[in-house]
Amino acid sequence: MSSNEVCSVIHDAPLTVPSCLPAPRPGFKLPGYRPSPMDQRILVWSGRYKTPDQIPDLVSFETLDAARNKLRVKACYGMIVITILACLITVIMGKRAAGRNESLTALNMEKKARWREEAKIYAAVLWAKMPC
Template identity: 65%
Template sequence: MLPVAQRLGFKLPGYRPSEWDKKMLLWSKRFKTKEQIPEFVSFEMIDAARNRVRVKACYVMMGMTILACLATVISGKQAAGRNENLTSQNMEKKARWREEAQREKEEAAVIAGKAQ
């Protein structure tokens, strides 16, 4: 025989939480342990837990962004104190490339001279 809910054509309100949903319920501090989570919970409870976890994740990302900005500013000030800047680095790199190209030309000329 079918359960009453199926015979009447409606489902009991509730949601069977997945493992991920259970973790969210724990992270949002709805329940203290996994054993306390009932078999069925309301959609509103799951939605509220997801929103709370989403907000916490946003706060963590904002904090990490601020820390990354501070680290960039500090490293930039340290580089400026050592007189390092992009212009001088680019000029040194291009000078090295020119020297390497000149050496390659000279080596090619020496090899061509020996071949004759």
């Protein structure tokens, strides 16, 4: 046998697990999780359970994760609807302001003119109070 060859002897001895060890759980199944009050609300809001009384003491991580994801998607849809409504309200208010001939430029110019007048009055009052 040369140094490049690999030994291909198959051992037929079965592997035995000592009887003192607990039975192995399947690797894909995670242990249960005791849901907090917020987790219980999430499970009810997502539609997994009708009432908090129906929620078992231990819930799998997969169930809780699926409920959180479902609630996250619902929240995103709600934010999309709110954003679209806010845009529509902004457009309507802008068109009404344009109908009244209000513009940001005109409002800004009026405000600066008012500030200039106030500054002149303030300067005149200060000049009058100054001792000669």
